[in-house]
Amino acid sequence: MLYPQESETRDVKDLSGIWKFKLDGVGRGLAEQWYKAPLADPIDMPVPSSFNEITPDKAIRDHVGEVWYERHLFVSDRLQGQRVCLRFGSAEHTATVWVNGTEVAHHVGGFLPFEADISDIANFGGNNRITVMVNNVLTWDTLPTGYIQTYDDTNHPEGFRIQQHQFDFYNYAGLNRQVLLTSTPKTYIEDILIRTDRDGKAGIVHYSLDIAADAKSFSAKVSLFDEDAQLVAASTGTEGSMTISNVRLWKPGNAYLYEAVVEVLDESGSLVDIYRLSLGVRSVKVTETQFLINDEPFYFQGCCKHEDMDVKGRGFDHAMLLKDFYLMEWIGANSTRTSHYPYSEEFMQLCDRKGIVVIDEVQAVGMRCEEDSTQTYNDTHISSRTLAHHKKLMAELIKRDKNHPCVVMWNIANEPIVNEKKAGEYFAEVAATTRELDPTRPVSLVTGDVVKPEECYPFEYIDVMCINRYHSWYSDPGHTELIEMQIVNELTPWHEKWHKPLIVSEYGTDTIAGMHALPAVMFTEEYQCEALEAFHRGFDRLPFMIGEHVWNFADFATKQGVKRVVGNKKGVFTRQRQPKAAAFLLRKRWAKL
Numbered sequence: 001m002l003y004p005q006e007s008e009t010r011d012v013k014d015l016s017g018i019w020k021f022k023l024d025g026v027g028r029g030l031a032e033q034w035y036k037a038p039l040a041d042p043i044d045m046p047v048p049s050s051f052n053e054i055t056p057d058k059a060i061r062d063h064v065g066e067v068w069y070e071r072h073l074f075v076s077d078r079l080q081g082q083r084v085c086l087r088f089g090s091a092e093h094t095a096t097v098w099v100n101g102t103e104v105a106h107h108v109g110g111f112l113p114f115e116a117d118i119s120d121i122a123n124f125g126g127n128n129r130i131t132v133m134v135n136n137v138l139t140w141d142t143l144p145t146g147y148i149q150t151y152d153d154t155n156h157p158e159g160f161r162i163q164q165h166q167f168d169f170y171n172y173a174g175l176n177r178q179v180l181l182t183s184t185p186k187t188y189i190e191d192i193l194i195r196t197d198r199d200g201k202a203g204i205v206h207y208s209l210d211i212a213a214d215a216k217s218f219s220a221k222v223s224l225f226d227e228d229a230q231l232v233a234a235s236t237g238t239e240g241s242m243t244i245s246n247v248r249l250w251k252p253g254n255a256y257l258y259e260a261v262v263e264v265l266d267e268s269g270s271l272v273d274i275y276r277l278s279l280g281v282r283s284v285k286v287t288e289t290q291f292l293i294n295d296e297p298f299y300f301q302g303c304c305k306h307e308d309m310d311v312k313g314r315g316f317d318h319a320m321l322l323k324d325f326y327l328m329e330w331i332g333a334n335s336t337r338t339s340h341y342p343y344s345e346e347f348m349q350l351c352d353r354k355g356i357v358v359i360d361e362v363q364a365v366g367m368r369c370e371e372d373s374t375q376t377y378n379d380t381h382i383s384s385r386t387l388a389h390h391k392k393l394m395a396e397l398i399k400r401d402k403n404h405p406c407v408v409m410w411n412i413a414n415e416p417i418v419n420e421k422k423a424g425e426y427f428a429e430v431a432a433t434t435r436e437l438d439p440t441r442p443v444s445l446v447t448g449d450v451v452k453p454e455e456c457y458p459f460e461y462i463d464v465m466c467i468n469r470y471h472s473w474y475s476d477p478g479h480t481e482l483i484e485m486q487i488v489n490e491l492t493p494w495h496e497k498w499h500k501p502l503i504v505s506e507y508g509t510d511t512i513a514g515m516h517a518l519p520a521v522m523f524t525e526e527y528q529c530e531a532l533e534a535f536h537r538g539f540d541r542l543p544f545m546i547g548e549h550v551w552n553f554a555d556f557a558t559k560q561g562v563k564r565v566v567g568n569k570k571g572v573f574t575r576q577r578q579p580k581a582a583a584f585l586l587r588k589r590w591a592k593l
């Protein structure tokens, strides 16, 4: 799915602003057809933003179920005859959209874009009512997974229910990314697939175009420009290859981007549609002990992140987006993982431009049945329905992110139960689907389970092992002196079993900024530094390790619980993006690596 863009033939209108909003306390809006008329007694709500923390109302913050958004939109007469769409960057987690009372889209799965074609029903030259019902409920059939807990006792009022889930970030919901009104001609470039190769000093760019056509005869033309706007190659037709002699490669920390200008022309040679796509030429390969980008060994260094901030929750924000990039640059990060869901398209574009390498993770998180951890993969929990949804999300993610040079690997899940045989069968299928959709990138899976390597069944089907470890935190609390030994002793057998390279994809300690102790104790800045340093001594002894991602870039919100003090505090920056002592330690280490 192409990112919306303005061009000679395309328009984009940003619908960010204040929308109407209404909580559907007991879920009667659909039955009462709230989409048929303006919402009764709505309040104001910003878009994009999570709705949870905008008002002081606990009922809104903790709401489980449906919420409704509405706004009026003037659609200009000039757009008559165009393909006009509403495009949602992300609605968490399920959304239904109506325009003037008619349903135009239904999408299951937050974090990924979808669009609604309103060309045939929009009132051109007049006002239109957009109504969106968003549901934040997670079940065993959705990703992330979750379930609704209800109570049948005298300690809870009738109807009391909570959303349970086995993941560690706040279930922020709503219209979290931009909503856009887009228009293209009816004959338009629907999708572009770019794959790149190298041949000595030359770069080869293979392309294939999907053109949605309402006229039969058209021709396509692709021109490739370098960063100085010089034409370096060109081709015609909906499929082809172009050669760039003396190619400038896209490299980590040194991104070089070409621009493909794709044009569709009619029989008389007049322009019908035009789209400009950034692309980078680079290769990715995995050996038993290495991750090669452009045939050079690459070591992943950086932090995992979250889309998380005060007030807006997971709402998209340009200022925070850039703040985080400047801090990633400052700390010396060359990579990140989109833990635990696809990040905004704007994030991916910046990674392309700044040369940040990305492990692109789908929202497959919480795949654990805590009551009975030997019973996760069955018809009541992770079932064939979850698997079908998982494959659909992989397809949507790959469709969205396939052309980003920054994406070097697809991560198909975070910390699912791995030691049930059925986990092997399940992830064999997800990995196969992923490879079928994109044979050019390796596949990984993250486990945090301390099991025997041979009992991590999904690892048979992936290319890179990602392992999360919290020594001296969740195990042996207080004993940082054990970390180096444990890392070396425990990780070596994983490589001996699987002969695949390994990334420690999470490690860290909760740390309250400004809390100090000597000797160090848990939760102090000294303890975080001491632990990270001990992990690093271990990592530096393991030749099959290809990366380290600290958990986490910044403190973030979680559900409330006895293990969390106003959220997860494992950030090396606070939630307001101020450095803890560990940030300076990492900056020093990563400058040297």
Ligand code: BDP
Binding pocket: 167, 168, 169, 340, 414, 415, 448, 468, 506, 551, 568, 570
């Ligand atoms: C890991 C999870 C991550 C958590 C982290 C923690 O992948 O989402 O936030 O542990 O406990 O297991 O801090």
